[in-house]
Amino acid sequence: MSASWAVITGASSGLGVEYADRLAGEGTNVLLVARRTGHLVEVAEDIRARHGVEAEAHPADLTLAGERAELIRRMSELDVSHLVNNAGFGTMGNFHETDPGRIDQEVQLNVMALTDLTRAVVPGMVARGAGAVIQVASTAAFQPLPTMAVYAATKAYVLRFGTALWEELHSTGVRVVVICPGPTDTEFFHKAGDDSVMRTRRTPGQVVDTTMRALRAHRPVAVDGLPNAAMAFATRLAPLGVQARVARRVATY
Ligand SMILES: NC(=O)c1ccc[n+]([C@@H]2O[C@H](COP(=O)([O-])OP(=O)(O)OC[C@H]3O[C@@H](n4cnc5c(N)ncnc54)[C@H](OP(=O)(O)O)[C@@H]3O)[C@@H](O)[C@H]2O)c1
Numbered sequence: 142m143s144a145s146w147a148v149i150t151g152a153s154s155g156l157g158v159e160y161a162d163r164l165a166g167e168g169t170n171v172l173l174v175a176r177r178t179g180h181l182v183e184v185a186e187d188i189r190a191r192h193g194v195e196a197e198a199h200p201a202d203l204t205l206a207g208e209r210a211e212l213i214r215r216m217s218e219l220d221v222s223h224l225v226n227n228a229g230f231g232t233m234g235n236f237h238e239t240d241p242g243r244i245d246q247e248v249q250l251n252v253m254a255l256t257d258l259t260r261a262v263v264p265g266m267v268a269r270g271a272g273a274v275i276q277v278a279s280t281a282a283f284q285p286l287p288t289m290a291v292y293a294a295t296k297a298y299v300l301r302f303g304t305a306l307w308e309e310l311h312s313t314g315v316r317v318v319v320i321c322p323g324p325t326d327t328e329f330f331h332k333a334g335d336d337s338v339m340r341t342r343r344t345p346g347q348v349v350d351t352t353m354r355a356l357r358a359h360r361p362v363a364v365d366g367l368p369n370a371a372m373a374f375a376t377r378l379a380p381l382g383v384q385a386r387v388a389r390r391v392a393t394y
Contacts, residue, residue: 143194146170146219148212148262150203150254151228153180155327156277159345160225161188161196163353169222170195174212176202203228203254204246213261224262226255226299227277231292233333244291251295256302263306263315270314275352276303280323280364283373284384289333296321300362307361319362320352323369343369 147164151157153175161171165188173181173188173196181198188196199215201208229251232239259274266272279293282300286293303319310317324330326342348365355363364370376384 143168143170144220145222146172146195147223147225148172148174148216148219148221148258149223149225149227150174150258151277152184153177155329156322156325156345156348157225157227158184159349160227160275160352162192163349164223164225165192165194165196168192168194170197170219172197172199172216172219174199174201174203175228176200204249206253206257209254209257213257216258216261221262221265222271223273223275224258225275225277226258227275228254229277229295231281231289231329231333233289233292233335235288236290239291247291248295251292252298255299259306263310266315267310267313272314273316273318273356274303274306275356276306276317276319278303278319278321280321280369280373282321284376284388285381287385287389292333304361316356316359318352318356318360320348320355321362321364321369321373322348323364323366323372325365 147169149157149161149171152161152173161173161184165171171188173185175181178198178200181200185196185198199212201212203209230247232243232247255276276299278299279296281289281293282296300319303317307317322343324342325348326344343366351363351365364373
């Protein structure tokens with residue numbers, strides 16, 4: 142049995158479950174992180190039964206620095222070969238009407254937790270000359286997004302941070318990829334408070350396929366799905382103010 146571990150945040154639903162399943166299928170043990178203990182335990186049992194690897198549930202609220210520190214302590218006991226920074230959520234609505242506490246949690250989770258966990262694992266990966274970090278951003282990263290202003294800004298951070306890291310680590314043997322999904326069929330929109338987004342959604346399996354292809358090809362950034370990739374490319378050609386105007390009409394998540 143493999144001694145290496147993949148740490149997957151947000152592994153109680155959606156994309157995180159799919160990442161955990163895929164990496165376990167490749168023979169890697171998995172440390173599953175999220176707040177809902179019951180969900181994590183179910184996912185861990187299923188993975189152990191189907192893939193025969195170790196699967197450990199690690200309940201944690203990653204908006205809290207103390208719980209992030211406890212996770213980092215547990216990670217330091219393991220040989221972490223993969224980190225999937227997937228946990229994230231988005232607030233929806235006008236910024237000035239959004240609960241400040243939710244905004245704080247959104248930045249803590251989407252930005253601070255992702256940065257802290259990356260800082261914790263990368264030195265060991267560099268020392269071993271191997272490892273992979275998957276940073277989950279969004280097509281929202283490519284333009285300012287009125288009514289999801291903070292969410293889009295946090296994902297722009299993930300895109301810029303992850304891409305810089307890809308270059309910094311290029312010759313170390315450590316791989317980094319930023320994956321930018323468009324609308325995908327998970328609990329995301331329900332939790333954001335608007336499940337009426339009717340556009341075609343991709344599946345978690347498709348997003349993970351795109352991620353793994355990009356990781357194998359050493360690409361820094363992958364946008365999941367051809368229409369999403371075309372939109373992300375076209376968006377960048379317009380000035381920021383125009384991007385914001387257009388995004389308000391054609392919301393892209
Ligand atoms: N679905 C989409 O359309 C879409 C598009 C672009 C990007 N994304 C990104 O994809 C990633 C995964 O989202 P998803 O679509 O799979 O949505 P999801 O089903 O809502 O999954 C979000 C995961 O994050 C975890 N999480 C939320 N708050 C947390 C906290 N405070 N501490 C620890 N874990 C927390 C959730 O678990 P608990 O509630 O159990 O804590 C859950 O496992 C996110 O970063 C999201 O921004 C999604």
